[in-house]
Amino acid sequence: MYVGVVGAILGQALWFGSVALLEYAAALGAGFFLFVLLYEEPALKRQFGAEYEAYRRSVPRWLPRIKPWRGE
Numbered sequence: 001m002y003v004g005v006v007g008a009i010l011g012q013a014l015w016f017g018s019v020a021l022l023e024y025a026a027a028l029g030a031g032f033f034l035f036v037l038l039y040e041e042p043a044l045k046r047q048f049g050a051e052y053e054a055y056r057r058s059v060p061r062w063l064p065r066i067k068p069w070r071g072e
Helices: 002-016 019-048 050-058
Strands: none
Touching: 002 019, 019 050
């Protein structure tokens, strides 16, 4: 969802030729990055432990995988 929101704002920035929207997308992307790194991932690690660590090693943080993750 985070990537989708930033992507939509980047699309609007390109469509309207707006530097302000580019700056907004960059700031929002940085905010999402920090939120995920400092809050979301540690909370999931506390909640799910080793299972989440295995998932995190196998699935990239921001870009989708070509092949689906099968829980290996």
